[in-house]
Amino acid sequence: MTSAPGFKDHFSGHAAGYAAHRPTYPRELGDVLAGLAPGRQRVLDAGCGSGQLSVLLAGHFAEVVATDASAQQIAQAAPHPSVAYRVAPAEASGLPAASVDLVTVAQAAHWFDLDAFYAEVRRIARPNAVLALIAYGVFCAEPDIDPVLQRFYREDTAPHWPPERRHVEAGYRTLPFPFPEIATPELAITVDWRLANLLGYIDTWSAVRAMETAAGRGAIERFAADLAAVWGAPERARPIRFPLSLRVGRVG
Numbered sequence: 001m002t003s004a005p006g007f008k009d010h011f012s013g014h015a016a017g018y019a020a021h022r023p024t025y026p027r028e029l030g031d032v033l034a035g036l037a038p039g040r041q042r043v044l045d046a047g048c049g050s051g052q053l054s055v056l057l058a059g060h061f062a063e064v065v066a067t068d069a070s071a072q073q074i075a076q077a078a079p080h081p082s083v084a085y086r087v088a089p090a091e092a093s094g095l096p097a098a099s100v101d102l103v104t105v106a107q108a109a110h111w112f113d114l115d116a117f118y119a120e121v122r123r124i125a126r127p128n129a130v131l132a133l134i135a136y137g138v139f140c141a142e143p144d145i146d147p148v149l150q151r152f153y154r155e156d157t158a159p160h161w162p163p164e165r166r167h168v169e170a171g172y173r174t175l176p177f178p179f180p181e182i183a184t185p186e187l188a189i190t191v192d193w194r195l196a197n198l199l200g201y202i203d204t205w206s207a208v209r210a211m212e213t214a215a216g217r218g219a220i221e222r223f224a225a226d227l228a229a230v231w232g233a234p235e236r237a238r239p240i241r242f243p244l245s246l247r248v249g250r251v252g
Helices: 011-023 027-035 052-057 071-075 114-124 146-156 164-168 195-202 206-215 218-231
Strands: 044-047 065-068 083-087 100-106 125-136 188-193 240-252
Touching: 011 195, 027 052, 027 240, 044 164, 052 065, 052 083, 052 100, 065 071, 071 083, 083 218, 100 114, 125 164, 146 218, 164 240, 188 195, 195 218, 195 240, 206 218
Parallel strands: 044 065, 044 100, 065 083, 100 125
Antiparallel strands: 125 240, 188 240
């Protein structure tokens, strides 16, 4: 199984860590999207990564087709009997015309050729199908640990993020979205993580990989030590919150 050509690949090299440490989406997100779709037959989850959203949607739809341009991400994806994983670029799903009730993109739209992707969405959408772009930006934590996390994100890793990261920070409001938009409720991912869980998640960041390549792991290890110093017992679970940003529109 080989990856699709021509995409910006920041994640294949640590696909196993991505599958193990990326947060899962809240049940309410699946409820909202399923409630907006005109039917419950088929979803395309484009740029699915290791399937965090794909599996959630499988509880609402008969079939989820989950595509990613990275063969390594697909190889690590969580299996589910209603999810069909495929290596394919978002701009060329391989699905029949007018066959999809919902198209979702979670934390990946900023990597797409959006003109080509939107053309593909229009081609595969059933009448009144829904497109949802979903992003989670900078997390927040309890006051005693949040300054350490924010300093690492906003100062240490800032020079190493790809330029597309700005769209995530803006909640995808800076991306073109040529569809009539639908208002959605405020949603968030909330997790209770031990120290190792949070460090594992942070180690999946593309900026951390770039920092490591440029200067080794010194700054990363210093951050881990600083965080451990304020965390308390490493097995203590701490609440971490990721606000979700959604752009949802009706297609056709």
